[in-house]
Amino acid sequence: MIDGMLRLNSIAGRIVVEQVHAAEISSLANGLTIGLAQPGEQGIRISSITGGVDLIVAPGVNANLRVNSLMGQIRNEAPDVSVSEMKSGFQIVIGSGGKANSISSIIGGIRIRH
Numbered sequence: 001m002i003d004g005m006l007r008l009n010s011i012a013g014r015i016v017v018e019q020v021h022a023a024e025i026s027s028l029a030n031g032l033t034i035g036l037a038q039p040g041e042q043g044i045r046i047s048s049i050t051g052g053v054d055l056i057v058a059p060g061v062n063a064n065l066r067v068n069s070l071m072g073q074i075r076n077e078a079p080d081v082s083v084s085e086m087k088s089g090f091q092i093v094i095g096s097g098g099k100a101n102s103i104s105s106i107i108g109g110i111r112i113r114h
Contacts, residue, residue: 005042014051019058020044031108036094039063044101052108057081059114062095066102072109081112 006023008015015028018035022042025032031051036044037058044065046053057078067074068089076083076092084091089104092112103110 018056025049036061036063039099039101041099043099046103046106048105050107053103053106053110055110055112057094057112057114060095062098063093064097064100065092065094066090066100067092067106067110068102068104069106070103070110071107075109075111077111077113083112 004022006017006020006025008025008028010027012029014030014033016033019037020034021037021040022044024045026047028049029051031053032046032049033054033056035056035058038061052072066089070089074083074090074092080095082093
């Protein structure tokens with residue numbers, strides 16, 4: 001588990017992180033695999049990812065994710081996650097929802113699973 005804020009910026013290789021509660025992740029060139037724990041007050045902000053995002057949701061997580069500027073598809077494999085298309089992107093509700101978090105400027109799609 002990662003305590004505190006995780007900050008990753010301008011990395012050329014694929015990144016894999018687990019049990020993240022708070023993060024600012026941007027400018028990754030080969031995709032991101034992130035294990036999402038219950039987001040904390042600082043939230044999760046992911047932007048400018050080439051290669052897609054693999055979102056692994058821990059059991060019991062309740063969160064909202066706003067997705068903007070996605071070039072690819074959202075593949076939802078988690079039964080307690082809903083994906084809705086909105087005027088400006090997508091809304092992902094995990095469990096019963098919660099504080100807003102954001103994912104933007106993704107090339108390669110988003111996969112959601114447990």
